[in-house]
Amino acid sequence: MEITILGAGYVGLVSAACLADLGHHITCIDPNETRIAALRRGEIPIYEPGLDLIVARTTANGHLRFDTDPARALASAEVAFICVGTPPRPGDGEADLGFVFAAARDIARFARDQIIVVTKSTVPVGTGDMIEGLIRRMRPQLEFGVVSNPEFLKEGAAIADFMEPDRIVIGAQSAWAGNIVASIYAPLTQKGGATILRTRRRSAEAIKYAANAFLAIKLSFINEIADFCEAWDADIGDVATGIGLDRRIGTDFLQPGPGYGGSCFPKDLRALLHSARERAVGLRMVETASAVNDARKWAMARRIREAIAGDIAACRIAVMGLTFKAETDDMRESPALAVIAALQREGAQIRVHDPRGMEAARDLIEGVTFAEDPAACLRNADILVIATGWREYAALDPRAVAGLMRGRKVFDLRNILAPGAWRAAGFDLRRIGEAQPPVSIAFTADEPRRDHATLGSVARQSFRHPAPSVGETLVHRPAMKPAE
Ligand SMILES: NC(=O)c1ccc[n+]([C@@H]2O[C@H](COP(=O)([O-])OP(=O)(O)OC[C@H]3O[C@@H](n4cnc5c(N)ncnc54)[C@H](O)[C@@H]3O)[C@@H](O)[C@H]2O)c1
Numbered sequence: 001m002e003i004t005i006l007g008a009g010y011v012g013l014v015s016a017a018c019l020a021d022l023g024h025h026i027t028c029i030d031p032n033e034t035r036i037a038a039l040r041r042g043e044i045p046i047y048e049p050g051l052d053l054i055v056a057r058t059t060a061n062g063h064l065r066f067d068t069d070p071a072r073a074l075a076s077a078e079v080a081f082i083c084v085g086t087p088p089r090p091g092d093g094e095a096d097l098g099f100v101f102a103a104a105r106d107i108a109r110f111a112r113d114q115i116i117v118v119t120k121s122t123v124p125v126g127t128g129d130m131i132e133g134l135i136r137r138m139r140p141q142l143e144f145g146v147v148s149n150p151e152f153l154k155e156g157a158a159i160a161d162f163m164e165p166d167r168i169v170i171g172a173q174s175a176w177a178g179n180i181v182a183s184i185y186a187p188l189t190q191k192g193g194a195t196i197l198r199t200r201r202r203s204a205e206a207i208k209y210a211a212n213a214f215l216a217i218k219l220s221f222i223n224e225i226a227d228f229c230e231a232w233d234a235d236i237g238d239v240a241t242g243i244g245l246d247r248r249i250g251t252d253f254l255q256p257g258p259g260y261g262g263s264c265f266p267k268d269l270r271a272l273l274h275s276a277r278e279r280a281v282g283l284r285m286v287e288t289a290s291a292v293n294d295a296r297k298w299a300m301a302r303r304i305r306e307a308i309a310g311d312i313a314a315c316r317i318a319v320m321g322l323t324f325k326a327e328t329d330d331m332r333e334s335p336a337l338a339v340i341a342a343l344q345r346e347g348a349q350i351r352v353h354d355p356r357g358m359e360a361a362r363d364l365i366e367g368v369t370f371a372e373d374p375a376a377c378l379r380n381a382d383i384l385v386i387a388t389g390w391r392e393y394a395a396l397d398p399r400a401v402a403g404l405m406r407g408r409k410v411f412d413l414r415n416i417l418a419p420g421a422w423r424a425a426g427f428d429l430r431r432i433g434e435a436q437p438p439v440s441i442a443f444t445a446d447e448p449r450r451d452h453a454t455l456g457s458v459a460r461q462s463f464r465h466p467a468p469s470v471g472e473t474l475v476h477r478p479a480m481k482p483a484e
Contacts, residue, residue: 001025001184004077006103008035008066010046010158010263010330011120011151012083017051018162020058022187027065027073039066047329047356050159074110079180081118082107082131083151085263086271093270095124104131108138115144116180120151122208122268124275128171128201145177148201150208155262156327163188167195171204209275212268213286218253219260220289223296226256226433236433237415256432258335258387258413259296261324266293266333297335301342303430304385304411313347316406318381320374321388321414322354322361329356331364335413336387340365353377355390375404382407389414398425 001024005016008030016028030036035045042059044052058064067073074080084099100121107117117135119128132146148171153161168185172178178198188194199207226236236256244251260266269290276283308315324334331337334357340350344367351369354361358370371377374392378384378401386393394416402408402425410422410429422429430436 001079002077003027003079003081003184004029004070004073005081005083006030006070006106007083007085007099007121008032008039008045009083009085010048010155011153012081013039013044013046013055014048014051014153014158014162015081015083015120015151016064017054017058018159019184020064021054021163022184023063024184025063026058027067027077029067029070029073031068033068036066036068047327048155048158049327054159070106071110074107074112074115076112077115079116079118079184080107080111081120081149083120086121086123086267088267088270092274093267094274095122095267095271097123097127097130100127100131101134104134105138108135108142111139111142111144113143115142116177117144117146118149118181119146119205120149122150122212122264122271123148123205124271125202125205125209127205128173145172145174145180146201147172147177147181148204149181150204152208152211155330156325165194167197169197169199169204169207171199171201171207173201209268209272212265213272213283213289215253216260216265216269216293217285217289219257219265220292220296222254222256223259223432224292229433230435233435239433256415257389258300258339258432259293261333261335261337263324263330263332266290297338298342300335300411300413301339304339304343304383305346307383307409307411307430308348312343313349315383316349316351316381317343317383317385318371318377318405319350319352319368319385319387320354320377320393321386321390322352322365323357323388326388326390327356329360331357331360334388337364339385339387339413340368344368351377351381354388355392357388378404380404380406382409384410386410386412386414386416389416393417398422398427402426 003019003024003026005012005026005028008028012028016026020026038045042056044055082100082103084103086095086100089096100123117131128146128148135144150169170178170181182196189196222240225239229236229239240254243249244254269286273283273287319336319340322334322336323329323331343350351371353371353374398421408427410427412429412431415431419429
């Protein structure tokens with residue numbers, strides 16, 4: 001099928017590449033000329049694992065093209081997917097539909113008869129009706145359909161989510177339009193058995209908001225339970241596993257952290273609440289999840305601040321991880337931004353590192369030192385904060401880190417560091433959802449057991465070794481067997 005995708009961002013680009021890989025003929029358009037020029041050169045403007053390979057394959061076989069000109073791209077399209085941003089309007093949080101309506105106007109101007117307009121952008125309930133009205137006003141004679149097909153992909157796992165979706169939601173007011181959209185996904189439903197759910201258009205729009213609200217509530221819930229575990233000396237890891245094994249609850253989205261961020265949950269909850277207010281509907285659980293999350297980011301900064309005994313201006317803090325989660329370069333609403341801003345306000349000196357987010361971070365964060373690699377970030381730091389759960393940080397060798405840092409305090413806001421090894425290396429490791437541990441007990445098989453207080457200092461001395469040079473690997477190679 002001939003399909004035009006409007007928007008070459010996280011959703012548009014992934015959708016374009018995957019639909020091209022399913023055998024469709026895709027033109028992906030975006031007014032951002034730099035972005036389209038880069039894509040034409042084979043450069044991927046976002047980091048999404050595996051996307052580069054699919055784009056390379058589908059551009060080489062002629063199934064995927066990039067353009068900036070909507071007239072050219074829409075002239076022969078049978079279907080147009082709107083995948084543009086719907087950012088929150090400052091102040092009231094209402095979804096700004098300016099980009100969506102601009103895309104709809106392009107479709108009205110340039111599309112041929114019988115075009116199916118598919119909204120993949122996350123849009124408030126009723127937006128499909130507005131798009132339909134807009135196109136009808138601009139082209140009264142045009143035959144067209146407007147379908148809602150919300151996208152549920154997760155950045156970092158977007159290709160797998162698109163190609164093996166839990167469900168494909170198609171909300172249409174006519175069987176004709178809905179059937180055409182369903183046929184686009186036929187390779188997935190036939191081969192992989194993906195389930196298609198057909199609904200009315202408004203229900204499809206509501207499903208997307210309800211899904212994100214539910215997931216955000218789950219995250220805020222587990223974060224509050226983590227605080228409860230800290231207060232009562234229970235372990236959030238065990239508690240999350242224990243409740244997640246209940247199939248009614250499920251294990252996903254039960255990892256505690258510094259609060260959710262990203263381009264979807266915060267803005268979608270605000271937009272949902274705005275829509276609810278418009279119809280005087282109370283969504284108190286959604287409101288609370290959102291408030292709990294906002295407060296959490298600052299609570300993380302406060303926790304770090306409280307651990308600094310002396311003059312904060314003399315304290316060097318290494319913040320590792322800036323993106324809102326691992327495996328993406330997306331910085332939108334990242335909790336790391338709030339934590340850094342709060343610590344900066346207190347006067348701390350901050351050095352930051354991220355495997356993929358440095359470029360975007362330079363535009364967003366001022367007054368910090370951007371370290372080229374983990375070693376440069378850690379050197380002479382008093383406190384280490386792990387703000388994003390990158391695998392490379394989980395693999396840091398605590399003994400090598402001990403050789404680099406000046407202090408021994410570590411705030412693991414993602415619970416990715418192996419507590420035994422880090423405490424054995426002399427670190428005062430604070431994790432989420434774990435009561436402040438007793439003085440670390442550290443001994444090896446061939447080392448006699450001693451009392452706790454002595455062991456703390458033994459651990460600090462015996463595992464300290466020369467600092468690796470900048471760029472030298474800091475990857476954890478377990479040499480000693482720490483006692484838990
Ligand atoms: N990012 C995600 O993980 C995700 C997941 C599911 C749904 N969504 C939703 O999908 C939508 C897009 O999100 P995103 O993260 O891809 O946004 P994005 O900001 O990464 O990309 C949007 C792109 O649209 C382009 N654009 C703007 N106006 C245009 C026009 N008239 N024609 C063509 N292109 C235009 C922009 O230049 C930009 O490149 C949002 O509504 C979002 O809520 C996002």
